[in-house]
Amino acid sequence: MILRRLRVQHFRCFRNPVELSGLGVGIHVVHAPNETGKSSLILALARALFDRNSTRDREIQNLRPWGTTLSPRVTLELDSGGKRYRLEKAFLDDATSLLDEWTGKRFERLADSQRADELARGFLFSGGAQAGATKPGQWGLARLLWLGQSAERHVLPGLDTPLKARLMEAVGVAVLSEQEQGVLKRVEDAYRQFFTLKKGKVVTGSELELKAALVASLEEELRGIRAQQEASAEHARDMEEARSALGDLAGERGALEARFSALQARVEAETQLEQQIALRDKDVERQHQEWEHLDGKQRELLALRQNVARHQAVVAEKEPVLQKAREGLIGQEASFRQARELFQAQLGEQEKAEQRQERGRLLEKARQALVEQQRLDGQLKQGERLETAVEGLRRRTAALKTLSESDVKRAEDVERKLRQAQDKLEARGIEVVFKAEGSRSIEWEAEGQVQRHELAKAEQKLFAGVSAGSLRIKGVGEVRVRTGAEEIGNLQADVEKFRKELTRRLHEHGVESPQRLRGEWESQQVVLQEQAKHEGALETFLEAAGFESVEALREKRREQAGKVGTLAGQLNLAVAALATYPTHELVVLSEELRLRKQEVKEREKAKDDAEAVYRQVERQVRGLAQERDSAMQTARELELTMKAQLHALGMSLEQLGAEVERAHGELERLKNMVTGLRARLPRPEERAATQRRQLDEARERVVGAEKKAQERIIRAETLLGRAAEAGVYSRLGEAEERLVLATEEHLQLKTRAEAAEILRKLVGHWQEQVNRTFVAPIQDAVHARLEHIRGDGRNEVLSLGPEFIDAAMETPDGARSLASFSWGMQEQTLFALRLALGEMLSKQGTKPEPQLVVLDDALVNTDAVRHRRALELIERAGESLQLLILTAFPERYRTLRGMKEFDLRELAQESTPAG
């Protein structure tokens, strides 16, 4: 389809009609600055071709010029399938759709309203929208051929079945017939009946799933029923076992009962005998108790008697030993006393030696203190001497008027300046010479000072260095001289100034001349140096002596004198006698003391030994006495107890012995009787009672087992009855039958599902093959154009999916999605795709037809060189296609040969009504 004329009115920025006419195969460049409606033209074309006139979708409402309720209106003339048509379309309030066909003379109505819309959509294979406005994806061939400004600009357009069929037709791949498409759809439907399209899982809630679930649940049910059946069989087996056991137990019980009856007589005889034995056993017990009582008593008394005798023997044995021990104790006591006295005497000797040694040590200490005191005396004298000298010098320096060297220097400096000024004044000032002819008294007054001179004859007096002066010669008169020279005045002022300053400085220090002042300063320096020297000496002395001050030394000396005095007091001597008092050497005294101590230790040991022996003997004597007394006491007490007991028994010890003998004889007799009776009874394990007890136990066991077996039977019978009541068997049969039916149905469904799956897979393979055949020429065509634009050096090849989605560029490193390339690369690829598809549709297949290709602001990211190459492609495409290029930069396309140019702004202005 190509466009012949396009007229747009009441459409966005085009309130007034704008028309492009004279369009045909070839290149058309529509230019206008940005935002002046270029893209609106293309939108108007699309809305007219693809949208229902009756739709009132917001998208359509937004097409009205801003702030108006005007109905957007588009008229277009187009060639399609060798015929020319005119489509007039208005939306919203004036909604109309009229399609006319050119008969050669005039346009005649072909269809209107919905039918017209439908036919219009057919020109570009658009299916239109189910409801509302169409989306670019629904624009049929336009989606493939128009490179617009939409958001999807950089997305590869997808294919639907009619579009794909049209392209397949163009590239020469057999198009599927309606029936074949029907088969494909049916295969898909058959598959979808069982499986999901995306993941190929069984459809939830599908018959296949439900049937599988039913089979599973029936199998579960069957398992449950079979378990019940098995349980019943188990109960039956249990019952059988229990019945068999019951039979055996009955036989066993019968045998036991027969043996039980046979034992009865023996049991009675044994019982009687056992009763007799029990009676005799009691007699034996009683007799045994009596014998035991008497025997015990006898044993007790005999033991008492034996005890008394033993204690009396002890008393007799101890007496001589005790006597002998007492004698020994007296001897030991005398030895002990003697040793103690010797020890005391030796202890006195030791004390005396200690006192002597202590006095010797004190005396030595006092003498040392005295020496120290004498040393301190010497030091103190020296210190005091130095201190006195320092004090004297300090007093002298304190009396001095402080005079610094700078003072001296400043005075000398002033004097020098004065001298210089005077010299200058003398040299430059007035010089008056008076030579007396006879003696004369003269007065020279200058600078307010009067000098009187008595001149002898011919004596000459010179006055110089003043600016003015007055010489009064007594009796002669007065000569006044002065000079007006300013320099002299200044010199004189300087002299005066320095003189005054010198006078002031000298006066301050009470001297007459600077020389005196310096002499004063020098003598002062001598005193200060001496003071410093003495102070240094004092300091060195104190440092050497280890004192902070002389006062501290003095204090120390006082302390030492006190110490010496104290020590002399302790020794009871005068301080003066300390040095001369005679004494032994401390070593001698110590040796003496050591000997004394050794002797004392020996005496002490001798004393301790004697005391230990004495004490031991004393303890021995005391122990022996106690033992003897205790034995005597015990013997007496035991004797009394024995007598009291015999008295209580009322018999003598001998009589008691006879009684014990008698009781023992009686006990033996009774025991023999019992033994005789016992001998008549069988051994315990052979007794009838024992056997009867064993039989009883066995019978009890058998009865218990019988009871249990019966319980088992009753239980099994009950459970079997319940199973029968519950219809386990019939339920099993029915469940099996239902399972067979369900399994059969499930199997049928499963087989059909598998069949559908297989078919779908085969169809998939077939489609893949077809797609490969279909996509390859398109890829080649795009690649050829891309290669032209990009020049050499790039070897990426476009690879398209069967529905154009999943486009990728095959690079040496594998496939990369188109979106991952630069904007320039993307737009060049999409541009090349449009041209390739357009040219294929225009030239190839059974129904070739020129197509409208729209390039709205295409190639904006492409550099000049590539743009130029793209223009070459456009030029070539212009031979078979209608190219509508919309741009804000017409100069980029100016080199295109044979293109038609439209200035949209001009067209819009032309249509604006005057005024």
Place this chain on the structure above:
Amino acid sequence: MVRILHSADWQMGLRARHVAQVASAVREARLEAARNVIQAANSHQVDAVVLAGDIFEDNLVEDRLVHQVVAVLEGARAPVFVLPGNHDALTPDAVYHRASWKQRPAHVRMLDGDAPVPIPGTAAVLLAAPLRQKKGMKDPTGEWRARADVDAIRVGVAHGSLRIEGKHALDDFPIALDAVARVGLDYLALGHWHGQYVHEERTAYAGAHETTKFGEDGSGQALLVEIASRGAVPRLTPVPTGSLVWRTLELDLGQDAEREAARVLGLMKDAAQPARTLLRIRTTGASSDAATPVVDRLKEGLLGRAFLHVSVERRDIPKAEVEGRLAEVVASSSLVASLLEELSRPLSPGLVDASEAGRIAARCLLSELVMEAWR
């Protein structure tokens, strides 16, 4: 002279998985057939009805069924002697120990002991070999001993397989072929085999009173046994008792399938009592892609004529080549041709994991979808 109606293998409560759709009808028919047995006994005025085992399918059958069977037996005018078989063996949980069975009328007697049981009003005694377990390798008649001093007509009643080569299993209570001669029986009434079978004049299986499955020949009848005197050869007369008809129809798909189907349909056009007839269609020959819908239509047609049950057993072999309308489509459609070709190659990439049944079903489905699309 003694006249006995010999029947066996009633198998009340039969589990009919093989005809699951009509299982309950099949079960109901067995009760109906039992009534037929009792009616036949009454009409032939027999001295006794001998039921040689497997009256019940299982010892666990419900009491309701036991009551129903008792009610049927109640209708017998002659005494009924019931032998426990391997299905209803005299185990501790045997159905014959149940209260529901114990409430039976007095003339229904159990053959549960070793002692000979006289048939009232006759000079005949019954020697019974009740089974006490489901399976056994021992001859149940093995304990019977010959008695030279007895004049009574001796009739043995047992349940098991005659020891005939290829017709018995070792644990199927094998019965020696010389049992009659060894014990000196006049007649040995057997149960276990469902088809009626007479062995050397004096030994016979009466067969199941009602057919249990397709291809079970000789079932659906009882045996009227008449013995004139001790040593006389018994006269055996089959008595029909079955209530359902089980028929197998052959359908040769190697022929023109449509015509063959029409033939079968015509064959069954005048069938008596279709509501009591179970049909099995067994296909044979090399079939084309068009055969399946034909078979399906035939089945539907028969069901439409109120046959109780119709099943199809496909034994035909599908042809590899395409025929008829499908062949025309293949000629015009590269898609269909390609798909059919793929389906005829079991190793084609789309069929790697497919089962043979799946491949055949896929071809069938394709044929169906193509026919729909080109309709």
